Amino acid sequence: xxxxxxxxxxxxxxxxxxxxxxxxxxxxxxxxxxxxxxxxxxxxxxxxxxxxxxxxxxxxxxxxxxxxxxxxxxxxxxxxxxxxxxxxxxxxxxxxxxxxxxxxxxxxxxxxxxxxxxxxxxxxxxxxxxxxxxxxxxxxxxxxxxxxxxxxxxxxxxxxxxxxxxxxxxxxxxxxxxxxxxxxxxxxxxxxxxxxxxxxxxxxxxxxxxxxxxxxxxxxxxxxxxxxxxxxxxxxxxxxxxxxxxxx
Amino acid sequence: xxxxxxxxxxxxxxxxxxxxxxxxxxxxxxxxxxxxxxxxxxxxxxxxxxxxxxxxxxxxxxxxxxxxxxxxxxxxxxxxxxxxxxxxxxxxxxxxxxxxxxxxxxxxxxxxxxxxxxxxxxxxxxxxxxxxxxxxxxxxxxxxxxxxxxxxxxxxxxxxxxxxxxxxxxxxxxxxxxxxxxxxxxxxxxxxxxxxxxxxxxxxxxxxxxxxxxxxxxxxxxxxxxxxxxxxxxxxxxxxxxxxxxxxxxxxxxxxxxxxxxxxxxxxxxxxxxxxxxxxxxxxxxxxxxxxxxxxxxxxxxxxxxxxxxxxxxxxxxxxxxxxxxxxxxxxxxxxxxxxxxxxxxxxxxxxxxxxxxxxxxxxxxxxxxxxxxxxxxxxxxxxxxxxxxxxxxxxxxxxxxxxxxxxxxxxxxxxxxxxxxxxxxxxxxxxxxxxxxxxxxxxxxxxxxxxxxxxxxxxxxxxxxxxxxxxxxxxxxxxxxxxxxxxxxxxxxxxxxxxxxxxxxxxxxxxxxxxxxxxxxxxxxxxxxxxxxxxxxxxxxxxxxxxxxxxxxxxxxxxxxxxxxxxxxxxxxxxxxxxxxxxxxxxxxxxxxxx
Ligand SMILES: Cc1cc2nc3c(=O)[nH]c(=O)nc-3n(C[C@H](O)[C@H](O)[C@H](O)COP(=O)(O)OP(=O)(O)OC[C@H]3O[C@@H](n4cnc5c(N)ncnc54)[C@H](O)[C@@H]3O)c2cc1C
Numbered sequence: 111x112x113x114x115x116x117x118x119x120x121x122x123x124x125x126x127x128x129x130x131x132x133x134x135x136x137x138x139x140x141x142x143x144x145x146x147x148x149x150x151x152x153x154x155x156x157x158x159x160x161x162x163x164x165x166x167x168x169x170x171x172x173x174x175x176x177x178x179x180x181x182x183x184x185x186x187x188x189x190x191x192x193x194x195x196x197x198x199x200x201x202x203x204x205x206x207x208x209x210x211x212x213x214x215x216x217x218x219x220x221x222x223x224x225x226x227x228x229x230x231x232x233x234x235x236x237x238x239x240x241x242x243x244x245x246x247x248x249x250x251x252x253x254x255x256x257x258x259x260x261x262x263x264x265x266x267x268x269x270x271x272x273x274x275x276x277x278x279x280x281x282x283x284x285x286x287x288x289x290x291x292x293x294x295x296x297x298x299x300x301x302x303x304x305x306x307x308x309x310x311x312x313x314x315x316x317x318x319x320x321x322x323x324x325x326x327x328x329x330x331x332x333x334x335x336x337x338x339x340x341x342x343x344x345x346x347x348x349x350x351x352x353x354x355x356x357x358x
Numbered sequence: 359x360x361x362x363x364x365x366x367x368x369x370x371x372x373x374x375x376x377x378x379x380x381x382x383x384x385x386x387x388x389x390x391x392x393x394x395x396x397x398x399x400x401x402x403x404x405x406x407x408x409x410x411x412x413x414x415x416x417x418x419x420x421x422x423x424x425x426x427x428x429x430x431x432x433x434x435x436x437x438x439x440x441x442x443x444x445x446x447x448x449x450x451x452x453x454x455x456x457x458x459x460x461x462x463x464x465x466x467x468x469x470x471x472x473x474x475x476x477x478x479x480x481x482x483x484x485x486x487x488x489x490x491x492x493x494x495x496x497x498x499x500x501x502x503x504x505x506x507x508x509x510x511x512x513x514x515x516x517x518x519x520x521x522x523x524x525x526x527x528x529x530x531x532x533x534x535x536x537x538x539x540x541x542x543x544x545x546x547x548x549x550x551x552x553x554x555x556x557x558x559x560x561x562x563x564x565x566x567x568x569x570x571x572x573x574x575x576x577x578x579x580x581x582x583x584x585x586x587x588x589x590x591x592x593x594x595x596x597x598x599x600x601x602x603x604x605x606x607x608x609x610x611x612x613x614x615x616x617x618x619x620x621x622x623x624x625x626x627x628x629x630x631x632x633x634x635x636x637x638x639x640x641x642x643x644x645x646x647x648x649x650x651x652x653x654x655x656x657x658x659x660x661x662x663x664x665x666x667x668x669x670x671x672x673x674x675x676x677x678x679x680x681x682x683x684x685x686x687x688x689x690x691x692x693x694x695x696x697x698x699x700x701x702x703x704x705x706x707x708x709x710x711x712x713x714x715x716x717x718x719x720x721x722x723x724x725x726x727x728x729x730x731x732x733x734x735x736x737x738x739x740x741x742x743x744x745x746x747x748x749x750x751x752x753x754x755x756x757x758x759x760x761x762x763x764x765x766x767x768x769x770x771x772x773x774x775x776x777x778x779x780x781x782x783x784x785x786x787x788x789x790x791x792x793x794x795x796x797x798x799x800x801x802x803x804x805x806x807x808x809x810x811x812x813x814x815x816x817x818x819x820x821x822x823x824x825x826x827x828x829x830x831x832x833x834x835x836x837x838x839x840x841x842x843x844x845x846x847x848x849x850x851x852x853x854x855x856x857x858x859x860x861x862x863x864x865x866x867x868x869x870x871x872x873x874x875x876x877x878x879x880x881x882x883x884x885x886x887x888x889x890x891x892x893x894x895x896x897x898x899x900x901x902x903x904x905x906x907x908x909x910x911x912x913x914x915x916x917x918x919x920x921x922x923x924x925x926x927x928x929x930x931x932x933x934x935x936x937x938x939x940x941x942x943x944x945x946x947x948x949x950x951x952x953x954x
Pocket of ligand 1: 521527528530553555557614622798799800801802806
């Protein structure tokens, strides 16, 4: 079984981002970028499936700027067999990504698509669900545990009430949650090996994918600063303060 | 809670942008010396430092090592971290591929050490000593010994130690008493006591390989009569696996000021079986092969400590609110401003940062010259590089660790009384850094090595070349108005270094104490000027990169601001140091010994 893993280049989780003064977005110039942590978990899970003999090939894919190649190399160093880089400078949105992935799924015919449950930059948590829908495949999101048995997958999902266990037929889309696994540390020889693994560049506009309706960002603003508090002497003063402000 | 993030971006800056190692890689035969690979390795090393080394730094200090019936237990988590490090191939990063090493350049090997030791000084010592032992064996041991030990050391399956010190012989190794009697079968029987042996005993690895200095029967007096032996904790079997227990046991471990997670052992050799490394009575030479790299590694303990101290200083200074900025409140919705608004706090942070980044750049240049020394085909280039390494190693060891200690101390100051309290974790850096000024040759001895041996060897060729190169660098950029802020202040500082060098050369004959009297100040002066020259080069790169356009303008602009700070303040010491050097030994030696 071939596993396709979709990963995203995002601002590193340690960076405290700043909103651009013109409100058009957050400033990411020169900021440290990394593989989205949930996507890294997806790559790790794919590697474990391969090591357990359940997967035969692991293909990683990303859609994004030229530099996103660094994140693909990092996934290749974790052990993925080859990479596809759909290159574009455009800001991608979940539906567009799902449609591009649909096209690649058609070409690659994987038995399983693994992806992070959400990206830590926009926190959309939509792409996996959309991809399953347009492929007409089963989906199991927020996986905390994944077992493959022949053409079926058992997935323990992390939901508000606890764990929900699903059985899905393969091929399917599975999105990964934080506790699924702990991604490995990359070994130095694997960094060298990764340089020699195939990395296929596919310009987005040559794929002929209609990205669908796009959302427009009208404004990005930081949360309002907290105002300083005030100490009141007694209940009477508190009540009059509240009245003054029209709060009671 | 203390913080640490390996400064990966700055490492990439030094190796890929400042030194541009890629330009040298091919000629030096490094296939994997391209900028992308270097960045990827730094990235991964940083991750290991942040996520594996650092989280057990403070707990390791609190827990310390324990000894029970010759068995040492290291702090919780150390064994697992050691395993992760070895599995990643880090133990053999720069080692010979013939013995399972990765064969990567020194510019990687040296620079990642800063991250590891900053994140956890004690833990990294176990790795560092192993690396040193492998290095010494690679240079001097017979093929048979190499075949037995090197692969195990390079993989980290076995760890190494260096056994020089004895109770009555520290600096003065000529006085050691440990004996080696030939057994008649090519092996030796080792008898004696070694003290202060780092990583001398633990159970993180299946075997420990002790490299031991000892005297053969009838050996010449002093340092000319010392030989080097390999003495394993378990004697290797035919198959090369740990076999019978050798007669070397840890008798006690020291209770000490810092690096509490590192086992500092008294080792008793009671007829332990050993094998000679290199030729008889040539042990110190073999030991000195690895001493250069070990000294540089100790230097990085200092610069690494400055980095972690700086990061914690910044974190606290932006969080702690006390008092108001002299220019008026900046935080009017809070009762006070963060202490980073105060000039005196800024002064400490800027001093730390200007040193730490400057030292990183100098370490990069030393590492590059190590690569050239090891790999260049060009005999002249090799000699120039080796001269540079020899000259700068004592500077890196002594100046970096002195300044690292000062930086750690400054962070305690930034924290105020809270810095003195254990739970904040910053007093640990002061205690840990203190050892770096002592071991691997005290900083006094390093300075004397610089002012004495290194200035006189080959007629002072190394220092003359260094000063001429510095002149050329300043002349090259002196024409450029944009560089004036950096070149101008450097001119008198370089002049002070030249004058001090000349003074020592001219006055060492007149009074044999003059060199020793001047040494520590001279080494500091050398360090201050050497970092200044690095800041000149860094300023050049920043100006050029900004002119060419970059999406990281802040990074380069901020570096220029720090460069200006260095020129304005850190450099200023040069004239005082020169003045002191030129007073010679007389004021120091005037008081009669009995009058103390
Ligand atoms: C925690 C720790 C770990 C260590 N790890 C190891 C290890 O793994 N292996 C090992 O072999 N050793 C190790 N050492 C020993 C260390 O290298 C020595 O302590 C150091 O070299 C100094 O020797 P000493 O303590 O005997 O001091 P001394 O040699 O007695 O020096 C005392 C003072 O006199 C000065 N001095 C001595 N001689 C001269 C001179 N000729 N001119 C001017 N000044 C002089 C020194 O600079 C110093 O200030 C370790 C020590 C410690 C504390």
